[in-house]
Structure formats: C-alpha cells, structure tokens
Amino acid sequence: MLASVRQNLQGNQACALGAIAAGCRFYAGYPITPSSEIAEKMAVELPKVGGTFIQMEDEIASMAAIIGASMGGVKAMTATSGPGFSLKQENLGYGAMAEVPCVVIDVMRGGPSTGMPTRPAQGDIMQSRWGTHGDHPIIVLAPSSVKEAYDQTIRAFNLSERLRTPVVVLLDEVIGHLVETIEIPHIDTIERAERKWATEARETYLPYGETDDGIPAMARPGDGYRSHTTGLTHGPSGFPTQKPAEVNDMMQRLLGKIDRHRDIVDDVETVGCDDAEVLVVTVGITARAARRAVRQARDAGIKAGLFRPVTLWPFPENQFRAVEARVHSVLVPEMNAGQLCLEVERLSARRTKIARINRIDGEAIEPAHILSTIEELGRHG
Amino acid sequence: MDSALGKNPTGGNAGSAGTGIEDFDIRAYLRLDLMPHFMCPGCGHGIALRALLWAVHELAIPKDRLAIVSGIGCSGRVGAYIDANTFHTTHGRPLAFATGLALARPDLEIVVITGDGDCLAIGGNHLIHACRRNLHMTCIMLNNEIYGMTGGQVSPTTAENRMTTTTPAGNTEPAFNACALAAAAGASLVGRGITLQTPALKNLMKEGLAHRGFSFLEVISDCTEIFGRKNDLGSSPEMILRQKSQMRPEYFGNVVDEPFRPNAMKTGILSRNERPEYGDAYRAAMVSTRATASHGHG
Numbered sequence: 145m146l147a148s149v150r151q152n153l154q155g156n157q158a159c160a161l162g163a164i165a166a167g168c169r170f171y172a173g174y175p176i177t178p179s180s181e182i183a184e185k186m187a188v189e190l191p192k193v194g195g196t197f198i199q200m201e202d203e204i205a206s207m208a209a210i211i212g213a214s215m216g217g218v219k220a221m222t223a224t225s226g227p228g229f230s231l232k233q234e235n236l237g238y239g240a241m242a243e244v245p246c247v248v249i250d251v252m253r254g255g256p257s258t259g260m261p262t263r264p265a266q267g268d269i270m271q272s273r274w275g276t277h278g279d280h281p282i283i284v285l286a287p288s289s290v291k292e293a294y295d296q297t298i299r300a301f302n303l304s305e306r307l308r309t310p311v312v313v314l315l316d317e318v319i320g321h322l323v324e325t326i327e328i329p330h331i332d333t334i335e336r337a338e339r340k341w342a343t344e345a346r347e348t349y350l351p352y353g354e355t356d357d358g359i360p361a362m363a364r365p366g367d368g369y370r371s372h373t374t375g376l377t378h379g380p381s382g383f384p385t386q387k388p389a390e391v392n393d394m395m396q397r398l399l400g401k402i403d404r405h406r407d408i409v410d411d412v413e414t415v416g417c418d419d420a421e422v423l424v425v426t427v428g429i430t431a432r433a434a435r436r437a438v439r440q441a442r443d444a445g446i447k448a449g450l451f452r453p454v455t456l457w458p459f460p461e462n463q464f465r466a467v468e469a470r471v472h473s474v475l476v477p478e479m480n481a482g483q484l485c486l487e488v489e490r491l492s493a494r495r496t497k498i499a500r501i502n503r504i505d506g507e508a509i510e511p512a513h514i515l516s517t518i519e520e521l522g523r524h525g
Numbered sequence: 526m527d528s529a530l531g532k533n534p535t536g537g538n539a540g541s542a543g544t545g546i547e548d549f550d551i552r553a554y555l556r557l558d559l560m561p562h563f564m565c566p567g568c569g570h571g572i573a574l575r576a577l578l579w580a581v582h583e584l585a586i587p588k589d590r591l592a593i594v595s596g597i598g599c600s601g602r603v604g605a606y607i608d609a610n611t612f613h614t615t616h617g618r619p620l621a622f623a624t625g626l627a628l629a630r631p632d633l634e635i636v637v638i639t640g641d642g643d644c645l646a647i648g649g650n651h652l653i654h655a656c657r658r659n660l661h662m663t664c665i666m667l668n669n670e671i672y673g674m675t676g677g678q679v680s681p682t683t684a685e686n687r688m689t690t691t692t693p694a695g696n697t698e699p700a701f702n703a704c705a706l707a708a709a710a711g712a713s714l715v716g717r718g719i720t721l722q723t724p725a726l727k728n729l730m731k732e733g734l735a736h737r738g739f740s741f742l743e744v745i746s747d748c749t750e751i752f753g754r755k756n757d758l759g760s761s762p763e764m765i766l767r768q769k770s771q772m773r774p775e776y777f778g779n780v781v782d783e784p785f786r787p788n789a790m791k792t793g794i795l796s797r798n799e800r801p802e803y804g805d806a807y808r809a810a811m812v813s814t815r816a817t818a819s820h821g822h823g
Contacts, residue, residue, distance in 0.1 A: 149572065196628045196806075201654035207656035208614065212594070212625025215612060216633070238615050365610040365626075365633055368589050372605055374613035383559065383605065427671050442782035 145517055146330035153184035153326055155293040155319040156223075159249050160185035161328065162297030163221050167336050168247070174202055174228060177261040178317040179251035190448040203231035210246045213238050215373060217339075217364045219301055223249035224269050225256060225354045226391030229275065236310055237276030238375045241307040243352070243360070245339060247346045251320040252428075254480065254504060260362045266428055269483035272312045279395070281402045283311045284407060284429040284457035286312040290324035296454065299411075302337035307405055308359055315400035316455060316479065318429035318508055342369055351382035352394060359400035373380035402458055411454040414462045417441055420449025422521045423471040425464070425488050427456055430477050430509050436507035437514035445456070445524035459487050468492055474522040497521065533732045554578040554588065556608050560597030563602060567749030570603050570667055572720040576744075577636065577665065579723070580730035594623040596648060598674045599748075600640030600667040602810065617648030620655040620664060629760045635662040642672050644772045644774035645681040645701050648653050655739055656710035659787065662726045663733040663740045665704055677751040688755045703793070707741035708796045714740040715796045720747065732794055740803045745790065 160182050187197040200206040203224055210220035224232060229250045239246050240251060250272060254265030272284045283303050287296040293315060302309040341360040342349050351371045352360050362368035372382045379385040402409060415438055424434040431452045435477040441448035451467055453460050474496055476485035485500050492498060499521055503509050564570055581591060595601040597616035604611045614622040617639045627635050643654050669688060671807035672678040679689040679696050686695040710713045716734040718726040733740035747764040758764050766788045771790055
C-alpha cells in the first residue's frame, strides 16, 4: 500500500520536506527571518537521506554553493527573505545564464532594507521577476497554503530540472509560519523530473546548442565531456562569444525557452471566474482572504471571482485575459505599495476599472476589507 | 600519450604520467582550439598555468576528474584554456561555488584559480571561511598586484606608493599578506611561489594538490603591460627577476603576526595545519544521524 501520512506542519517545514521528496540532496543557506525554519529542517532531514547541508558565510555564498552543487549534478536549494534575496541576485542571474537548475525559497518581508523581519508583507513580487540584471528567464511559484508549499516546492524542482532554470518559490511570512495538517503522499507516488544529461559523443556535443525543446542536455562533470560553463555570453560551444548572430541566437533561445513549455509552467486557481463581474487577483495569504471575500460576495449576490496565479511568473497572460474580458472591475489586494497591480494593469483592457488594496503596515489584509471593496466595485459597475 | 589533443573522450591520462619534463606535453592539457590565448605579452599567468598542468600531469590526475573553478578578472579567464571540467563563475565567488561542488562531488579534484582582487577584496569573506572550513580543494591565487582586466586599478595587494589608475598620488593603503591571512584563518596548507622557477612552482602545486584539505597557494605573477608600465618596472624578465630579489627568507617568521607584506616574501610551503577534511568530518558526523533516520515522509 502506498499510503499517505497526515502531518501537522508549518509552511516553511513543508517546503523543506517537499524539497527532499523532490530529490533535493544539497542545501546551502544563511540564517534569516522569516525563513530560518527551512534551513533548520534541512539540516536535520538531509543527512537522513544521504544529502548535505551547509550553513554558508553569507547569502551570496549560499546561492553560489547551490549552483556549484547543481553543476556537479545534485539537486540543490537555498532559502532566504528579502534582504538575502537581494544579495543572491547576481548569482541567481548566473544560474539563469549558465542554465543551472536550482530552487530558491523566498519567504518575503517588506522593505526597503531590513524592513520588518517578523511582519508579513509581499515585497518581492517584482524582485522575484526582475531582481537580477539583464533580461533573463525565471519561474516563480506562489503557494497559499501549507499543502501547496509542499507541492509547489516539488513542482519547483521538477520545472527547474526540466527547463534548466532557477525557480523561485515565493512565500509570505503568514504561509511560511502557518501550521496546517496536510496529507503527505507516499514517496513512490511523487512525480520527480530528472535533468536531461548529455549522452552523445563528446565530439558532437554542444552544451548550449539549439534543441527540439529549447533545453540543451547538461554535461555531468566526470562523464568525459570536460565542458566549459560561464556567465559570459556564450555560443553553442559554451565558450564566450561576441558575434552578434551567435549572441542573438543564444539569447533568443534562453529568453524563449520557458514560453515553449507554458503547458507545464502555467498554473492558475480560479473561483467563480465563469460569470464574474468583479475579479480579484492576488497571491499567497492575501488570496486566502480574497477567496473568503469572494464567497461572501457571491452569497450576497455580487458576481465576484478570484484569479490566483499559482505560477506568478511568467504571469499567466492568456488565462488572465480570457477572464478579464468578461469583467468590469479588477481588484488587486497585496501587502506592498502596488506591484502585482502593475502587471494586471498592463494586461487589462482600457475599459476595465482597476482597484487596489495595498497594506504596508505589517498586517495581513482581512477578508472584510476585500469584501467591502468588492461591494463598492459591484455597486458602481 | 593517447589523450593528447583532448581527443580521448574518457580523459584517461592516468597511467601515462611520468616524473620528468621530458614526457610532459602541455598541449595534452590545453584546449588548443582556443589558441591564441588572450593574455598580454609578458603576463605571468601562463607560467602559473604551465606549472599547474605539469603538477596535474605528474600526479596523474585524470582530466575528467579535474574541475577548475575561477572567478572574474584576468585570473578568471585562465581556467578556460584547460581541457577539464571548467567553471567560470562570478566575481569573488569561485570558492563559494567550489564549496557546493566539492560537497556534492567529493570524487572531483577541485582547483580554484583566483586573483588578488577576486580573492582578497570582493571574495575576502569566502576565502577566510574556506580556510576555516578545510574542504579538499586547492586555491591558487595569482597575485599581480593590480586589477588588470579593468585597466589597472589598485588592489588589496598593491604595494604602498605604487602607481595605479585609482591612486594618482601612489597607493596609500597597506597591502595584504595573503598567505598570513590564509594561515591565520586556518588554511591547512599555505604556500607561495614565483614565476621565475617553473619547476619549483610545479612542486609547490603538487604539494597543494596532494594535500588532503584546503590548500592556499599564492603565485606572485607579473602584470607587465599595465602594472609594470605604470610603475616603470621594465620588461617581463626584469619584473620576474625583481620578484626574486624581493625574497627575504628570514622575514616570514610568524605568519600569524604579519598581516601585511612590506615588500618582502618567502616562497615554498609556509605553514601546515593538519586537521580533518571538512567533507569527511561532515559525512562521518552524519552517519549516526542516518542510522536512526525515519523515512516515513520520504
């Protein structure tokens, strides 16, 4: 019997157990509130499965170490919060450029700077997409429950391995510290994706060549390929190039590879979107408040809907546009001064009324606050 | 040897190694299709590269098992010429990347090639912690006293009064003694070499590679084109001979107490601090944890 087990878990701990279930065998991290429980759980759990935990000297080193481990062929993860996430950005870009699979959990806080380490905020909606310099591919997943923290961490590893890209799991402090009882499936029922490893002859192997699916096979050190990996703009051979045609080809493949796999990347939760007139778009704990508000609004006769991008980046444009075309108002509640709403505004038709709820005082947004705004939008629709 | 020109996909150069210069052909260890290399005429980095590959050859380390991790700068570009698993990482971070690689793949022989700016300025924190941790790898710091790649700015090892593009009145900061720093931070093997005597440098590299634990090797390299020109130090041979004249064996008494280098250096193995390699120690400590593990959650 492949029985599941019920466990009482914190969101952060669920990320750690999800990572191990996904096959993560290396963790490097640095203590930072409100993510430290992830490191603590990994330090205890990884040795049990033959994995390695290391507490590095700083956030930058942690990011470097997981990329180093992954280049060696081991699934690797780190976790952090806003200030640490800022410090990791250069090496995160290296991971994107060198196409090294890795997973970064960011348990958000507000900012700028140290902000309020123990208070909930959703300050990294944009940093998670655009934190590192230059155009780059990235996938960001935004769980809104403990169960989803577990599942989406597994999914983060699978997407990262399949698409050879860093994947960020974006939690807020409430989800990170929330304790819920979840069903943990038997390990043998968990789908685990493995990286495409190079198997062809060394003479014809191109570490960064074009392929049918846009994802080149990776050479495992020791397998005889003796390939070169660099953060410099490189050609198909992996060695630096400044030839415009080669650079353009490489960058187009790199920037386009996620879009070629939107079928496995996109993930959206919708509530009442079929007939919604007022649409709420949000993520994380704010989405749970929104879900309640939407149900209450519908009970009161207002056609409200929730659109929750579980895969936050790339933003599910097509799914959003399809729903947005039928509503007269969109409400974006978020625990920041207005970040996700920028993407919503970009994708919305001019006729649509866009409303915001922004909380930057270290408190979560309550269902009642969202409900009253839905009611207001419903009246004026 | 059959792995010459890198055509042997298994990289099996083991067994073909000898001990003399006669059977060492550097071309068997280079990516010849990348030649000509990009280093300036007179640059000492090529000599250091030759010494490293000669040491690899004499120790019969298979190219497939050799991983070169480098950072950014002139030193960072040296690794790409080696026919091995090469990783050109970010500025100052090669030791941090190598830490992950070493823990994930203890079967690899890891050599970090870094520079004085990469290792001591932006990467200084990683250096001291790598020394403290004692993972098995060899860190070769090519010290040319300057940021050459960016045009000649002052570095943490630029001697006082030297002219650089960012010290128009001469350098007013004292220079780091990198070896003293590494020893103080706990590096289990510390050594220094100069590019004048390649066989001696090769022997130093062999000591570093063979040592189980973290080896820190400083190679005094010369930057003729930028640092030398700016300071009227003459041609490359003149600069290399000056390195020799600056050796003061009696000076380097207590490495812990001399954090700065006032223009005096000792070469060879400077200190040893034998202690458990970190990966071994970690794995041994975790055996008991694993024995009592519950795999209930997978």
